[in-house]
Amino acid sequence: MPGITATELKKQFAAGESSSVQSVAGYMAAIERYDNVYNCYTALNARAAEEAAEADRLRAAGCDAPLLGVPIAVKDNIVTTDMPTTAGSRILQGFMSPYEATVITRLRRAGAVILGKVNMDEFAMGSTTETSYSGATKNPWDADKVPGGSSGGSAAAVAADEAPLALGSDTGGSIRQPCAYCGLSGIKPTYGAVSRYGLLAYGSSLDQIGPIAHTVEDCALLLSVIAGYDEKDSTSTRDVAFDFSGSLHDDLRGRKIGLPVNYLGEGLDPQIRAAIMEACRKFAELGAEICEFEMPMIEYAVPAYYIIASAEASSNLSRYDGVKYGYHPESFGDLEDLYLTTRSEGFGLEVKRRIMLGAFALSSGYYDAYYQKALKVRALIRDAFNRAFAQYDAIISPVAPTTAPRLGDSLTDPLAMYLSDIYTVSVNLVGIPAVSLPCGFADDGMPIGMQLLGRDLSEPVLVNMAHAYQMHTDWHTKRPTLKEAE
Numbered sequence: 001m002p003g004i005t006a007t008e009l010k011k012q013f014a015a016g017e018s019s020s021v022q023s024v025a026g027y028m029a030a031i032e033r034y035d036n037v038y039n040c041y042t043a044l045n046a047r048a049a050e051e052a053a054e055a056d057r058l059r060a061a062g063c064d065a066p067l068l069g070v071p072i073a074v075k076d077n078i079v080t081t082d083m084p085t086t087a088g089s090r091i092l093q094g095f096m097s098p099y100e101a102t103v104i105t106r107l108r109r110a111g112a113v114i115l116g117k118v119n120m121d122e123f124a125m126g127s128t129t130e131t132s133y134s135g136a137t138k139n140p141w142d143a144d145k146v147p148g149g150s151s152g153g154s155a156a157a158v159a160a161d162e163a164p165l166a167l168g169s170d171t172g173g174s175i176r177q178p179c180a181y182c183g184l185s186g187i188k189p190t191y192g193a194v195s196r197y198g199l200l201a202y203g204s205s206l207d208q209i210g211p212i213a214h215t216v217e218d219c220a221l222l223l224s225v226i227a228g229y230d231e232k233d234s235t236s237t238r239d240v241a242f243d244f245s246g247s248l249h250d251d252l253r254g255r256k257i258g259l260p261v262n263y264l265g266e267g268l269d270p271q272i273r274a275a276i277m278e279a280c281r282k283f284a285e286l287g288a289e290i291c292e293f294e295m296p297m298i299e300y301a302v303p304a305y306y307i308i309a310s311a312e313a314s315s316n317l318s319r320y321d322g323v324k325y326g327y328h329p330e331s332f333g334d335l336e337d338l339y340l341t342t343r344s345e346g347f348g349l350e351v352k353r354r355i356m357l358g359a360f361a362l363s364s365g366y367y368d369a370y371y372q373k374a375l376k377v378r379a380l381i382r383d384a385f386n387r388a389f390a391q392y393d394a395i396i397s398p399v400a401p402t403t404a405p406r407l408g409d410s411l412t413d414p415l416a417m418y419l420s421d422i423y424t425v426s427v428n429l430v431g432i433p434a435v436s437l438p439c440g441f442a443d444d445g446m447p448i449g450m451q452l453l454g455r456d457l458s459e460p461v462l463v464n465m466a467h468a469y470q471m472h473t474d475w476h477t478k479r480p481t482l483k484e485a486e
Helices: 005-013 020-038 048-060 102-109 152-159 176-182 215-226 272-286 299-318 337-345 348-361 367-389 414-419 425-430 458-469
Strands: 041-044 072-075 113-118 163-170 183-186 208-213 255-262 290-295 394-398 434-441 447-453
Touching: 005 020, 005 215, 005 394, 020 041, 020 048, 020 072, 041 152, 041 367, 048 113, 072 152, 102 113, 102 215, 152 163, 152 176, 152 208, 152 299, 163 183, 163 215, 176 183, 176 394, 176 434, 176 447, 183 215, 183 458, 208 215, 208 367, 215 434, 215 458, 255 272, 272 394, 272 434, 272 447, 272 458, 299 348, 299 367, 299 425, 348 367, 367 394, 367 414, 394 458, 434 458, 447 458
Parallel strands: 072 113, 072 163, 255 290, 255 394
Antiparallel strands: 041 113, 163 208, 183 208, 183 434, 394 447, 434 447
């Protein structure tokens, strides 16, 4: 069932045209056929067939759970009790969590069948899914190029038809950028709308779990299942219960979309600029008003983000010390040597780089000069977005300045990889929602993505706009030609 969406799959189940057992078997066959090329999965669910059979039994008994029998892939930094959770790191190889994440509990309650855990940049630190201890994931549109990161395994699994849905996490664009590189749709929810309990922390004030799928409609279906207040997460927002039933139409009359013209300047690929402008014309045809404006402070978003994210990472990753769980060196001297050896051997280069940057920014004598200043910049960026959303229902922008780069290019130039996040990190700094969706292809055949940004908890508005666009375009229906292992 190549290229089928979760919504279509549910209709087939209801009509008796397919079963969960058949669906899961089909995706497992696709994984066996293609994953040696694309390296999406780090672990498979040994009970997936059994869970699919139970879903079919429940459906026959009249159960109508929202994701009953629908297969899904889960990013490898979301803990599960029945599969290892490694966060793409040597330091957690083989780690089995004693508890499961809230989003996993909600997926199971909704009837979803988890196919397995998928690859990612180590501890979500990267934009290419090349820093994983499990090896690089490759882009199904071109196996010589990256799928984006850090949720590259989630996006590549959906693009390669190894799953119809996937969960990713977004700290600075890690859902949206892989979606743009792989021709998919994704939602970075409002901070606090989805529980982070059970998500291995990178930047605690930035991280959010969200959906990846072929269509925005599928993303909305998955988000409605995982969103909501969780008493186990102190940052969880109360009274969040998204209902997207009224958002799936194509009437955009009265909507105002802001286009920040300074997002379209130097450094942006001309083909991406042209695709964004064409998308604006389509939104105008659907009744929306496109308004150009200048978004201030954007040039400070990347440095502020990397100071804050690295500072939080240096604190969050201090728990990996070789004592309680995870990697434990074979030989060491005293306790200090245990810490040093564990972290030297267990963490990869990019993780070490960000821990050191964060520790420096938090150190005595530099805290005020760097970390405190970054927090002030964050507040100014938040004010700029608040002023914009006082005028516009949404803001449209590129996701990345280029299409997917070739494997290896970003590893040789980390600064260029950081700068590729220029359009995405501000969303996480201020905690607002964003929807990524495909809007064209470059001359080299690689997908181009755009994003719609909105005020806090405006996910239904963004879904309405994105779904309307997808009702009148076909970029989201395109599928890559897949390769099998030789």
